[in-house]
Structures are given as C-alpha cells and as structure tokens.
Amino acid sequence: MDKLIVGPLVGSDISTVIVIDALDECKDEEPTSVILSVLGRFVSKLPSVKFFVTGRPEPQIQEGFRLPLLIGAAAVFVLHNVKPSLVNNDIQLFLKLSFLELAHRHELGGWPTSEQLDLLCQRSGGLFVYAVATVKFIDHRNNPPEEQLDCLLQSQNNTAYEGRTRLKENATLDLLYISILQDAFGDDNMEDDQKVRSILGAVILAANPLSPSTIATLLGISTRSAFLRLSSVHSLLVVRATLRPEPPRRLN
Numbered sequence: 001m002d003k004l005i006v007g008p009l010v011g012s013d014i015s016t017v018i019v020i021d022a023l024d025e026c027k028d029e030e031p032t033s034v035i036l037s038v039l040g041r042f043v044s045k046l047p048s049v050k051f052f053v054t055g056r057p058e059p060q061i062q063e064g065f066r067l068p069l070l071i072g073a074a075a076v077f078v079l080h081n082v083k084p085s086l087v088n089n090d091i092q093l094f095l096k097l098s099f100l101e102l103a104h105r106h107e108l109g110g111w112p113t114s115e116q117l118d119l120l121c122q123r124s125g126g127l128f129v130y131a132v133a134t135v136k137f138i139d140h141r142n143n144p145p146e147e148q149l150d151c152l153l154q155s156q157n158n159t160a161y162e163g164r165t166r167l168k169e170n171a172t173l174d175l176l177y178i179s180i181l182q183d184a185f186g187d188d189n190m191e192d193d194q195k196v197r198s199i200l201g202a203v204i205l206a207a208n209p210l211s212p213s214t215i216a217t218l219l220g221i222s223t224r225s226a227f228l229r230l231s232s233v234h235s236l237l238v239v240r241a242t243l244r245p246e247p248p249r250r251l252n
Contacts, residue, residue, distance in 0.1 A: 001038045006045055015048040023055035036064030043073050084126055091131045092121045098135045102145050111146055119153065123175075130176055136235030137180050155179040177236065184232035195221065199229050203237065212239065 009016070020035065028034055039051060055061050057078075065074055095117055103111050124130040138148040185196050202215045210218075216226040230239045 001042055006042045009046055009049055013048070017050045017052055020051065020053045021055075023053055023061060024058045025055075028060055031060060031063060032067065033060045033064035036061065036070060037067060040064075040067045040069030040073075043069070087126045088121055088124075091124050091126070091128060092117060094128070094131055095120055095135070098131075099138075102135075102139055106145055108146060112149060116149065116153065127173065130173055133173075133176055133180070133235050137176075137183075141234075151183060152176075152179055155182065180233060180235055185229075195219075195225070196229055199226055200233075203230070 005018075023033065023035060026033075026035065030037075036053070039053075043051070064070065065076055099112055099117070103109070120131070120134060124134075134152065137152060138145045140148050185193065198219050199215060199221075202210065202218060212227040212230055213223045215230075216223040219226070227239070230237055
C-alpha cells in the first residue's frame with residue numbers, strides 16, 4: 001500500500017478517486033477487514049484522494065469501519081436506506097441519456113416519449129439492473145429500437161405466466177426477463193426449446209463462466225448453434241467470444 005499507492009500519489013499530488021468494488025468478495029478471514037485496516041493507517045497521508053468502497057455489510061467489513069482511524073475519515077452509506085425518489089431520479093436520468101444516444105444514432109426525433117420513460121422508470125422498481133437490461137434489449141443489432149421498445153411495453157402489459165404459477169405483479173425483473181426470452185425464443189419449437197434450456201442452464205449452473213465453444217462441447221452441439229442462441233439474449237448475458245470463420249473446403 002505504501003510503495004504502490006501512497007508513495008506515488010503523494011509524490012504526484014493529484015486529486016483522484018479510487019474505487020474498491022465488492023469488498024465482501026475478498027477472501028478475508030480476519031475478524032476485521034485487512035484492506036480497511038491498511039486504509040485506516042494510510043488514509044491521513046492522502047487528503048486529496050477519496051476511496052469509494054462498496055460491499056455487503058459482512059461482519060469483518062462492519063468491524064473495519066469501526067476502527068478508530070476510520071471512524072472520523074469515513075462515511076457509511078447504506079444503499080437500501082436511500083429514498084426511493086432519489087433512486088428513481090437516477091434511473092430516469094440513466095434511461096434518458098441512454099435513449100438520447102440511441103435516438104441520435106438512429107436519427108429518431110422525439111423518441112421516446114416522456115410517458116414511455118416514466119413507465120419504464122416506474123416498472124424498474126428502483127433496480128438499476130432493470131434499466132440496464134432494458135436499454136440493452138432495445139439496442140438490438142437487427143431490429144429498430146422503437147419497435148423493440150413497443151414490443152417490450154406491449155408484452156409487459158399482458159398478464160404473464162410461468163407454467164402454472166402466476167408471476168407476482170411487483171416482480172419487475174421476472175416480467176422483463178420473460179419478455180426478453182419470449183422475444184428471442186418465442187417460436188414454440190419444442191426441439192429448439194430443449195436446446196435453449198440446456199444452453200441457458202449450462203450458463204446458470206456453471207461455477208465459472210464458460211465460452212460458447214465449451215458449452216457446445218459439453219452439450220454435444222455445434223459452437224455456432226450455442227453462440228447464436230446466447231447472442232439472442234445479449235441484453236442478459238455477456239458473450240465475449242466470436243466465431244472463427246470455417247476453413248475453406250476443397251471441392252473434388
């Protein structure tokens with residue numbers, strides 16, 4: 001900490017923010033977070049540097065913020081205590097800016113309407129993941145964004161069912177994800193349905209992220225088949241792999 005971070009920052013005398021995300025995911029078995037203990041020792045040497053630390057309130061993290069060296073230097077911000085109105089304002093701003101970029105790219109004037117933005121913000125239920133998935137779904141590589149938005153709003157206006165269980169009205173992510181899956185795989189092809197379930201099941205159940213080619217090998221299908229189906233739900237999954245072109249075949 002002293003040689004890698006504190007020394008260079010003191011020497012450069014710059015103002016900056018350092019983000020430590022998901023601190024609770026560190027393998028830290030000590031009663032008090034080691035990282036927070038170290039920060040407490042050096043934070044007074046960096047008056048122009050702010051540390052933004054996120055994480056679930058695990059016991060060692062809570063104890064870390066109670067250290068005498070950090071009590072006066074840190075402010076604890078509990079996310080679920082934020083007023084819903086503040087969260088909704090941030091989500092609406094995110095949606096507005098995202099759609100503004102989409103409208104500019106596709107040369108759409110006056111789109112979307114303020115009513116549509118308000119409705120999407122209302123349906124997000126305070127969840128940024130809803131807003132992000134919505135933007136990714138609407139920014140489809142093949143379909144116009146205005147059609148994608150209309151499709152999403154219309155599908156969620158209908159009563160949705162999963163098997164025999166009626167979805168809860170406040171389960172906004174359930175409705176959004178089902179709308180996305182129905183749009184991608186709603187052709188009622190039983191053979192394809194089983195393949196889709198197997199591919200998505202491999203993604204969900206795998207301990208570590210798998211490439212489309214690895215999933216294809218595990219399921220005994222072609223890499224192209226796995227890649228195309230995973231790409232169909234790009235708004236829910238991050239698919240980084242690209243298909244390599246097949247080598248040319250020699251004609252006899």
